[in-house]
Amino acid sequence: MIQMFHVFKSFSARLSALEDITFRVEPGEFVFLTGPSGAGKTTLLRLLYAAERPDRGQIVVNGRNVTRLSRRSIPTFRRSIGIVFQDFKLLPTKTAFENVAFAQRVLAIPERLVRRRVAQVLTRVGLSHKKDALPQELSGGEQQRVALARALVNEPALILADEPTGNLDDGLAQEILALLYEVNADGTTVLIATHDRQLVASTPGRVLTLDHGRLLSH
């Protein structure tokens, strides 16, 4: 599902974000990407969803060579993966329903199918009763569940989550993790970047550790 071969990325001559990263994630795996703040976790994830390009190396995600993607192909590529962010990244002027539906509308899916699918996925994350709420009317945990619903609505083969529990308390963090586990049980590959060692320790899953841009173990 994910393959990185000798990937290097730096943002200046002196500062190297990632050095010689090589690893694989098989389809259906549940993987934590851990490390302290500044280790390069977010940069690695951004490389995976083509928000950055590596200076060297190859990246293959879901059978596509991300390093060779043209700008025009990036939107199509991103529709095949689900991304969850620490700050939720919900569209502030759209309701929970509209936020999730947006991910389907970019695919030009007929409206009646959009309504059905969005309702299903909101039910799955336990927020069907809040479908008409705006993000500011939702709690942090609820917002993250909406973000997760948006990531899931197109049934992607891969979910990338960048500190999905970073802004949540322990209880809510466990809820989100439980949902991600459920999704993984259905066959979706899940890669979670997190600096929360407690979360990693309390949850089964393979662990990749980054420190100062280098992968310590895999």
Added chain:
Amino acid sequence: MYFLREALRNFYRHRRINLVAIFVIATGMLLVSGVALVYVNFRNFAAYWGSQVHMVIYLRDDITPERRDALRLAFEQAPEAASLIYTSKEEALQQLKARLGEGATILQGLQSNPLPASFTITVRDDYRKPERLREAVERYRQLPEIEDIDYGERWIERFLTLVWLLEVGVIGIGGIIGLAVMFIIATTVRLALYSRAEEIEIMRLVGATVWFIKIPYVLEGILQGVVGSGLAIGIAYGVYVALMVWLRPAGEFFVDFSLFQFLPPPAITTMLLTGGLLGAFGSLFSLRRTGLSS
């Protein structure tokens, strides 16, 4: 439908800045409307005045009475003739003496009457255009009995030159204002884009193409342009009606008010479409400048 709904929603959500843009666009388009209105009405008057000159056909002195009568019949039946007056040499001299008044004494030394007989044709409405007059005149000049024809050609030519200058002025001013309107829309859209930069970034992360993001903004720009133009036309019409109401009672005796005209439907449609197009281009220009390019 999604794009239109999004555009309308965004238009309402950012209504303050959109209203400002619409009023500024309306001001610019009002200038264009004003210039266009002056141009349209000037053309009407130019055509009317240009055709008020009667066609005076001067006859040679050696014309026979039979040929004169034949010409009278021919002129009466000519398609451009509404009416015909014949002025003999003697009548012409009498008219000149009357016009000169006390100065008519200078004519006392004349050995013979130098003034020619003439036919004065009053031109029909649909022939009151300089081009048609010219065509008729060229036809008559071919006749051997004709000495000369006077239809005030220099006056008409000057009017046509003035109309041409006005056309160039309208296009020039219209072009400059059009560019200004486009930049106003571009600036408004760019301001909106800066405040929505994060939103756009989220849409890109979810997999929206650049055009999926752009189209609602372009539609918003079109809406600004069309509404602004519509407002300008509405204001121009109000001012036009008010002017007519105000001027007519005083001016009816001197001027034919039926010649006044508001912008014709094709001109209104063109202005609305132009406003929309300027809006579209303004948005596209702005979207490029903020880095949202394909």
